[in-house]
Amino acid sequence: MDPSTEEKIKEAARRLFMQQGFEGTKTRDIAKEAGINLALMNYYFRSKQNLFDIIMLEHMESFVKGIAVGFNDTSTSFDEKIRFYANAYIDLLTLQPDLPLFIMTALRSNPALITERLGVKKMLMTSHFMQQYTEAVAAKRFAPIPPMHFVMNLFGLTVFPFIARPFFQAMSNITTDQFNAMMQERKQQIPHWVHAMLEVRP
Secondary structure: OOHHHHHHHHHHHHHHHHHHHHHHOOHHHHHHHHOOOHHHHHHHHOOHHHHHHHHHHHHHHHHHHHHHHHHOOOOOOHHHHHHHHHHHHHHHHHHOOOHHHHHHHHHHHOHHHHHHHOOHHHHHHOOHHHHHHHHHHHOOOOOOOOHHHHHHHHHHHHHHHHHOHHHHHHHHOOOHHHHHHHHHHHHHHHHHHHHHHHOOOO
């Protein structure tokens, strides 16, 4: 197998999956984009699903491992982990703004790819970060928000603006550079919003 041909196919598929999603991308479109015949593409990757899974894993594996290291760092506080998370995700999605939709497509077609093969469930739900959260709730330092609601809120603060970016840009007539500048501001704001969400009120 020629590594250069393999990379050419993966790069073509990556572009089309990002633009058109999994369902909207046909195998023949990938072959055409890569400048090869369909039989050769099938020889290298067997199926569109297999090719998609490989690309998704390559996109996410190193990032998930980095997040896991940060979330399991016993030397950092809960607040420091929130800042780490906000910075890491916003930096990634600023460089790859179409990645959230790519991930949503993967979750619909193969949820086990991210939750199990990448170890996301273990990385998040059994992490030192979540241990700090549950201990703070038990000690009544945090409001008693169920863990999954907290996780949904945290992902919403970081990921949703990138998913809805075309809508926000059209609604406010801001450029991509202006949108990215707003996302940089969110690095500072998200820890404050999380703190306000978890504040114990009488």
